[in-house]
Structures are given as structure tokens and as C-alpha cells.
Amino acid sequence: MHTHKSTLEEVAAAAGVSKMTASRALRGAPDVSIKTRDKVLQAAERLNYLGNRLALSLSSQRTDLVAVVVPSMSNIVFPEVLAGISTGLEGSGMQAVFGISDYDVTKERNVIRDMLSWRPSAIIVTGLDQPDETVRMLKNAAIPVIQIMDLDGTPIDFNVGLSHCKAGEEMARALIAAGRKRFGYIGSALDRDLRAGKRKAGFERVLHENRLAFIGQRLGDTLSSVSLGKYLTHQLLSSEPSLDCIYYSNDDMAAGGAFASMEASRTDDILMAGFNGLELAAALPVRIATSRSPRHMIGEVAARLARGSMAPNAPSVSKITAFVPEITGIV
Amino acid sequence: MHTHKSTLEEVAAAAGVSKMTASRALRGAPDVSIKTRDKVLQAAERLNYLGNRLALSLSSQRTDLVAVVVPSMSNIVFPEVLAGISTGLEGSGMQAVFGISDYDVTKERNVIRDMLSWRPSAIIVTGLDQPDETVRMLKNAAIPVIQIMDLDGTPIDFNVGLSHCKAGEEMARALIAAGRKRFGYIGSALDRDLRAGKRKAGFERVLHENRLAFIGQRLGDTLSSVSLGKYLTHQLLSSEPSLDCIYYSNDDMAAGGAFASMEASRTDDILMAGFNGLELAAALPVRIATSRSPRHMIGEVAARLARGSMAPNAPSVSKITAFVPEITGIV
DNA sequence: CTTGGTATCGATACCGGTATCGGTAACAGA
DNA sequence: TCTGTTACCGATACCGGTATCGATACCAAG
Structure with a gap:
């Protein structure tokens, strides 16, 4: 299409030195005189030389790549986690490579x-519920495996992460302590989002400890979204009008619930609780409870671990x- | 740490064939007898053989990698664009590699x-406002460059994308046609988000054509967010109570504006307009205007172009x- | 029995860098 | 003058695959 990709060999030839010397000069390695280094750098500049990381990595046996699967x-x-990883990797010379699994173990x-x-x-990788085969593969890779989000x-x-079980438990305890008594649950696709399921299980456990239970619940089968939360909340509110608190699978759903409560003029007698502490949650015109x-930070810490694993000491x-x-968000 | 990464050479040895034959067998290339192929496959399985794409790519001179910079x-x-790219690449054997520029040209x-x-x-890459040096580098790479989002x-x-100038113009025209007359603008960091700036410019142009102008505006200097939109809207509404419409740099900001209008009990006489058509926008308890x-789809099309560029025909x-x-969202 | 084609496989040369080690020149000290 | 260092540079062997071409075996046809 456009021009030709120049190689180290060509740069070396243009600078009148050997490939090896050119390599050293470009990497700033020792054993190169100032004069030679400048010659090589100029030649590289002139030829628009761009290193080849494939060759570099193959030769040096290290890629400085961090694979990330969300x-x-x-x-x-997850984008925010990725952003965290990106910041955490900054200045380390390491590159993140992302992959999406769509909540599908095979994928x-x-x-x-x-x-x-x-x-x-x-x-x-996200979570620690990988099937045995995947775990074997990961162990076999002989590189540090960093599992995030879930504990x-x-x-x-x-x-690196938090216990979603405990997060659910704590939220239930806090809501009960605040005087809530009649709970509902709204979620979506819990068979795929395992962490949301763990939160619900923890929440439910504490309810039972207090001789309580979800009075009503609605589970969507599509991805979580604000609209879905709103839709399911309208449903649940009309079938179970006595609820005074609804726990949602996450903040997106809870925000939808908040909107539904506004439309139903129920903002004063019912509290919506979600999970994540989204920026959106704080700006909502009606307060919702959430776990931040x-x-x-999880991304940053994970990145730091990835970097650390490279450090010799x-x-x-x-x-x-x-x-x-x-x-x-709990009054 | 764990086990040793096995190479093609070892697989070949274990199967009692040459490296070359093992390579062919594993790739499903022709010129390998069924019996030999099975032997190799079994050996690979036994040794947990995992190909080395570095070597593969270096040798075959093709990486099947798609670089993405957002x-x-x-x-x-942008995460949604990435998701689109990911789906668009599915089944092609190509891998996306993402990088984040933080709206910074140097970065x-x-x-x-x-x-x-x-x-x-x-x-x-995102947008087509790269400085000359970057453009030169991209051209020099001798690979297809796909610029997205902006036209x-x-x-x-x-x-692949849309004209943000026109998007701004069309929104202005639609709002004027709907009877809005007293416009305000709220945005953030327009010096960095060039596309938001283009939308504003287009919007303003149409205003002028209609002998109108922004009566008041507020510009934040942090990243756009719902809270920021809400905060700036409260400010603007109190200093310019006569506004009947506010154009925002995007839907996040506009959602914040919607919340502010609710808190100020101004939902009936003022219309908030954003950009993106976020899922959230549709669920809001008060209608906001937006361009979807x-x-x-942009991600998918971009991915298709990346794939196509590989196809021989x-x-x-x-x-x-x-x-x-x-x-x-315009009534 | 020779010839020719087909199926199957291996030897060798890369791909574009880096690691390693050895060589040369210049300069210091004996 | 001789020897030992030090500074600098290059030849060579990889890294782990694939491309290419040639070799071998086997079988059918002449």
C-alpha cells in the first residue's frame, strides 16, 4: 500500500554498522560510542524504523504483554477495570491485551x-469459577494468574477483589438495621453473572437469620439494564405493593427501579438498593443504597501485580x- | 512456576516425526496421512502443546491482529464500540488489541x-484529527487504517462513523422546529473531546441561521459525567431561568440535566438534549432529546473492514x- | 523392467530481532 | 617494548514457528 517497513538490518546498513551494534544503539544498551549511537539513531529516523516486537519478544523470550479477560x-x-489496568501499567512498558468472554465459559x-x-x-481473568480444564490451562501457562473482582x-x-457473598450480607444487615422489613429482589441472568448470584445468596442468608425472606422477586433473562430494572420494578410493585425495600443485582437495575418508584410516587416509602457505586447512583434525584x-483500584492493583511479577527482586x-x-445511600 | 511450555519440536519428537510434519498436522494442512496426523494430535494433547503466535506471526509475516485506539x-x-469490534471479528481468527489515549494526542x-x-x-483509530506526524506514521505502516466515529x-x-457537525445541526433544526427558542449549552473539556466540539459548532451554526444564539452556557473542565451535568445545569438554570432548552455535550451530561430539572421542578417547560442515545436516556422518568x-454497529463495520482487508479477493x-x-425524544 | 505420477515426509533457509562470546584497537602501567 | 584493561564492535547461534523444495516410497501404466 504505502512504503516499505524497514528492518534493523537496513538501519544498520544505512548507518554503516552491524545489526548487533544498531540493536544496541537503539535500545540504549552500553558498549556503543556516542558517535555510533547518533549515526544509528539518525539512520533509524531517516528510514522511519519501527521496531518489530514479534521478533523482539521471540528472541528475548519475554513479551511484556498482559492478557486480560473480562x-x-x-x-x-469492566471498562473501568480496564482503565485501571491501563493506568496501572503505565510507564512499565507492558501492554494490555483484552478479550471478552460474554459470560460464557466455553468462550x-x-x-x-x-x-x-x-x-x-x-x-x-475475572472471577475464580473457571472450570477445571481452564484452570489447568492457566496453571500450565507458567505465568502469574491474577483473578479479579471476586474473592x-x-x-x-x-x-484481587471483594467478597460478593459478604457484600450481599452487609447490605442486608445495613438495610435491616435501618428498619426495612419487607424485601423484594430484582435481577437478571444470574446463571451467567455468578457474582450477582453470590450477592443475592449472601443477602438472602442474612434475611433468613433475621427470620425474613424475599416477599417477591423478578428475574429478567436479558442483560441487566436501566430499562429492565424499571420494567421489572413496575411489575413487582404492582403485584407486591407492600414492599419497603428492593435489592437489585446491580446499580443499573436499581436506577431503573428508582425511576419506577418515582413514576409510581413511591419514593418516600420504598428504598432501592443496588451494587457498584456507579457515578450515576450519586446523581439520581432519589437516593438509592449501594455498595461501592x-x-x-482493582484494575490498578492487578496491573501492579502483573508488573511486579516481572521485577527480578x-x-x-x-x-x-x-x-x-x-x-x-442508607438514610 | 508450574510446568514447562512445550514446543513444536518436542511434540514432533514425541510423535516420532519431523517438526515440519507436526506443524502441518496441527494446522490441518494437506500432505499428512491420517495416521500421522492422529499421532501428532495425540502427542500435542499429551504435552499440553499450545502454539506460539509470536513465532507463527514472525515466520508467516502476518499477525491477524487488529489494533484499536480509543x-x-x-x-x-467506547466500550460498546469495542464490543462491536469484538463481535465483528468473531470467527475470523483475528484478535483485537486495545489502547487508550486519554484524549491526549501525544499519548x-x-x-x-x-x-x-x-x-x-x-x-x-478514533477520529480523523490526528496530527501530521501521527498520520505519517499510520501511512507508513502500510496497513489499512480505519478511522471511526467521526466523518x-x-x-x-x-x-466509519457519522458527521458530528451535521448531528449538531440536525438536532438544532429539530428543536427549533419543535418550537424551542431560548437555548443554553452545557459541556465539558471540549478542547479534548473534539467531536463534542463539532456538534456544538454545528448546533450553533443553525442557531445563527435562525437569528438565535446560546443565551447562556457552562463548560466543565473535568470528564463528562451525570453529576457534572446536574451541577452545571443547576448553575445555569439559576442564572438563566428563561431557557426553554439546553444542549449538552452528551447523554451523560443531559441525564444530569434532566435530574436537575426535576429537582428544580422545571420538567414541563424545559427540554434537555444530549447525544448518543444511551440506554439510560430512554428509561429516564423525564424525556430527553438525543441523537442515537x-x-x-460502527465497531462491527470497522471490524468487517479489518477482516476484509485480509481477504485475498x-x-x-x-x-x-x-x-x-x-x-x-422530541415531543 | 522401466517410467511417471501421487502421497507423504524431512532438510534447509528464512522471519527480525537479541544473547553470547570473541576480536580489535587504544591506552595505561611496568 | 611488552602486557593487561577497557571500550567498542561484529560473527554466530539461537527464539519457535512456516515456506519451499527435494527426497522417498508406492503403485499404476507402458
């Missing part, structure tokens, strides 16, 4: 396999980094 | 350079794919 890109949660396995074949220096399970190497999950980092979500 | 991950727009240049050094088969400018190779941008695709955003 289940979805359709709500803001996840394939994505992970594809990523591993690039021989990344570390891999970050409820047995990690392979590193684990440190998404960006890796300080002994803790294998598990646990965050405790702060609950807000 | 400015941000902190609102849902964008660096990210692009880093990505190009992986020798991707195509590159997708207002001169593309390098391919262009086909984010997922590339059908002559149009260099420019233009979308016209549909305007909704």
Missing part, C-alpha cells in the same frame, strides 16, 4: 487459550488483596 | 507507535461508511 463490555463496570476458555498463545507475561473461592495465584466497588506481595465495599 | 473507557460509548501517538510495532494487520475530515484509508449513535468496499443518527 465477561462483558456492555456496562461501565472464555477459547479466549484464554488464544491469549496464552501470545505468551503473555501475566494474565488477568469467594480458591485462587490460582493472585486474587473499587473497580478502577519481586517483593513478597500478598496473594490476596481484599477490598471491603463501602455502603452508601 | 480515547477513553470512562463512559459506555495517542505513543500508543499507536507501540501498537504498530506489533505489526497488526489493520488499525482502527468530518479527510480519512487516510477507511472511515450506532456505536456497536477483497470486494471493493466503500471507503466511507456514513451513519445518520436518528433523533428521538
Whole structure:
């Protein structure tokens, strides 16, 4: 199409030195005189030389690539984790490569396999509920495996996140302490979003401890969304008007619930509770309860672990980094 | 850490054949007997063999990598584009690699350079306002360059998106036709988000054509968010109570505006207009106007172009794919 | 029995860099 | 003058695959 991609060999020839010397000069390695270095740099500039990381990585046996597998890109949660990873990797010379699993274990396995074949220096995956085969593959890769978001399970190497079970429990406790008594639940596709399921289970456990239970619930089968939350809330409110609190699978759904409560003029006697602590939640005209999950921070910590694993004198980092979500929005 | 990564050579040895034959067997290439193929496959299975794409790509001179550079991950727009790219690439054997530029041209240049050094088969970048140096680099890469989101400018190779100038113009025309007369504007960091600036410019042009102008405006200097939109709207409404319509840099900001209008009990006499057509916008308890941008579709089309560029018999695709955003929410 | 075609496989040369080690020149000290 | 360092540079062997071409075996046809 356009011009020709120049190689190190050509740069070396143009500078009148050997390939090896050119390589050293461009990398700023020692054993190169100033004069030679300048000659090479100029030649590289002139030829628009752009290194070839394939060759570099193959030769040096390190890719400085961090593979990242997340289940979805359709709500803001995982993109924020990715942003966190991106910041955390900044200045390290490492590159993140992302893959999406669509909450599908088979797809996840394939994505992970594809990523591993690039021989990344570390891999970050979401959750720790991978099937045995996937775990075997990950262990076999002989690189640090960083499992994020979830803490409820047995990690392979590193684990950064929070306990969704506990998050659900704490939210239930806080709501009960605030005097709520008649609970409903609204969620979507819990068979796929395992973490939402764990939150619900934790919530329900505490309800039972207090001789309570969900009076009514609605489960959607599509991806979570504000509209879905709103729609299901209207349904639930009309069939169970006595509810004074609804727990949602996440903040998107809860925001929809808040809108529904406004439309039904129920904002004063019912409280919606979600999960994530989205920016949106704080701006809503009606207060909703939520657990703030440190998404960006989880990404940053995961990135730091990936970087650390490259450092020769890796300080002994803790294998598990646990965050405790702060609950807000309960009057 | 764990086990040893096995190579093709080892698989070949274990199967009692040459490296070359093993390679052919694993790729399903011809010239391999069924019996030999099975032997190799079994050996590979036994050794947990995982191909090495670095070596593969270096040797075959094609990476099947699609580099993608987006400015941000902190609102849902670009993640949805990435999701679109991901779906569009599915089944093609191509892998997307993402980079974030943070709306910073210098950072964008660096990210692009880093990505190009992986020798991707195509590159997708956001917008067509790259500085000359970056354009030169992109052209020099000798791969198809796909510029997305924006149409207002001169593309390098391919262009998929919509005209933000026109989007602004059309929105203004629609709002004026609906009887709105006293306009305000609320945005944020327009020096960085060039497309939002173009929409504003288009909007303003039409206002002028109709002997109108923004009566008041507020510009934030942080990233756009619902809270920021709400905050600035409260400010603007109190200083310019006569407004009957506010144009926002995007839907996040406009949603914040909608919340502010509710809190100020102004929902009946003022209309908020945004851009993107977010899912959230449709669920809001108060209607806002918006232009629906086909984010997922843009990603899919871009991915298709990236795939097509690999096909030997590339059908002559149009260099420019233009979308016209549909305007909704105007009563 | 020779010839020719087909099926199957392997040897060798890359791809574009880096690691390693050895060589040369210049300069210091004995 | 001889020897030992140090600074600088290049030849060679990889890294782990694929492309290419040639070799071998087998079978049918002449």
C-alpha cells in the first residue's frame, strides 16, 4: 500500500554498522560510542524504523504483554477495570491485551487459550469459577494468574477483589438495621453473572437469620439494564405493593427501579438498593443504597501485580488483596 | 512456576516425526496421512502443546491482529464500540488489541507507535484529527487504517462513523422546529473531546441561521459525567431561568440535566438534549432529546473492514461508511 | 523392467530481532 | 617494548514457528 517497513538490518546498513551494534544503539544498551549511537539513531529516523516486537519478544523470550479477560463490555463496570489496568501499567512498558468472554465459559476458555498463545507475561481473568480444564490451562501457562473482582473461592495465584457473598450480607444487615422489613429482589441472568448470584445468596442468608425472606422477586433473562430494572420494578410493585425495600443485582437495575418508584410516587416509602457505586447512583434525584466497588483500584492493583511479577527482586506481595465495599445511600 | 511450555519440536519428537510434519498436522494442512496426523494430535494433547503466535506471526509475516485506539473507557460509548469490534471479528481468527489515549494526542501517538510495532494487520483509530506526524506514521505502516466515529475530515484509508457537525445541526433544526427558542449549552473539556466540539459548532451554526444564539452556557473542565451535568445545569438554570432548552455535550451530561430539572421542578417547560442515545436516556422518568449513535454497529463495520482487508479477493468496499443518527425524544 | 505420477515426509533457509562470546584497537602501567 | 584493561564492535547461534523444495516410497501404466 504505502512504503516499505524497514528492518534493523537496513538501519544498520544505512548507518554503516552491524545489526548487533544498531540493536544496541537503539535500545540504549552500553558498549556503543556516542558517535555510533547518533549515526544509528539518525539512520533509524531517516528510514522511519519501527521496531518489530514479534521478533523482539521471540528472541528475548519475554513479551511484556498482559492478557486480560473480562465477561462483558456492555456496562461501565469492566471498562473501568480496564482503565485501571491501563493506568496501572503505565510507564512499565507492558501492554494490555483484552478479550471478552460474554459470560460464557466455553468462550472464555477459547479466549484464554488464544491469549496464552501470545505468551503473555501475566494474565488477568475475572472471577475464580473457571472450570477445571481452564484452570489447568492457566496453571500450565507458567505465568502469574491474577483473578479479579471476586474473592469467594480458591485462587490460582493472585486474587484481587471483594467478597460478593459478604457484600450481599452487609447490605442486608445495613438495610435491616435501618428498619426495612419487607424485601423484594430484582435481577437478571444470574446463571451467567455468578457474582450477582453470590450477592443475592449472601443477602438472602442474612434475611433468613433475621427470620425474613424475599416477599417477591423478578428475574429478567436479558442483560441487566436501566430499562429492565424499571420494567421489572413496575411489575413487582404492582403485584407486591407492600414492599419497603428492593435489592437489585446491580446499580443499573436499581436506577431503573428508582425511576419506577418515582413514576409510581413511591419514593418516600420504598428504598432501592443496588451494587457498584456507579457515578450515576450519586446523581439520581432519589437516593438509592449501594455498595461501592473499587473497580478502577482493582484494575490498578492487578496491573501492579502483573508488573511486579516481572521485577527480578519481586517483593513478597500478598496473594490476596481484599477490598471491603463501602455502603452508601442508607438514610 | 508450574510446568514447562512445550514446543513444536518436542511434540514432533514425541510423535516420532519431523517438526515440519507436526506443524502441518496441527494446522490441518494437506500432505499428512491420517495416521500421522492422529499421532501428532495425540502427542500435542499429551504435552499440553499450545502454539506460539509470536513465532507463527514472525515466520508467516502476518499477525491477524487488529489494533484499536480509543480515547477513553470512562463512559459506555467506547466500550460498546469495542464490543462491536469484538463481535465483528468473531470467527475470523483475528484478535483485537486495545489502547487508550486519554484524549491526549501525544499519548495517542505513543500508543499507536507501540501498537504498530506489533505489526497488526489493520488499525482502527478514533477520529480523523490526528496530527501530521501521527498520520505519517499510520501511512507508513502500510496497513489499512480505519478511522471511526467521526466523518468530518479527510480519512487516510477507511472511515466509519457519522458527521458530528451535521448531528449538531440536525438536532438544532429539530428543536427549533419543535418550537424551542431560548437555548443554553452545557459541556465539558471540549478542547479534548473534539467531536463534542463539532456538534456544538454545528448546533450553533443553525442557531445563527435562525437569528438565535446560546443565551447562556457552562463548560466543565473535568470528564463528562451525570453529576457534572446536574451541577452545571443547576448553575445555569439559576442564572438563566428563561431557557426553554439546553444542549449538552452528551447523554451523560443531559441525564444530569434532566435530574436537575426535576429537582428544580422545571420538567414541563424545559427540554434537555444530549447525544448518543444511551440506554439510560430512554428509561429516564423525564424525556430527553438525543441523537442515537450506532456505536456497536460502527465497531462491527470497522471490524468487517479489518477482516476484509485480509481477504485475498477483497470486494471493493466503500471507503466511507456514513451513519445518520436518528433523533428521538422530541415531543 | 522401466517410467511417471501421487502421497507423504524431512532438510534447509528464512522471519527480525537479541544473547553470547570473541576480536580489535587504544591506552595505561611496568 | 611488552602486557593487561577497557571500550567498542561484529560473527554466530539461537527464539519457535512456516515456506519451499527435494527426497522417498508406492503403485499404476507402458
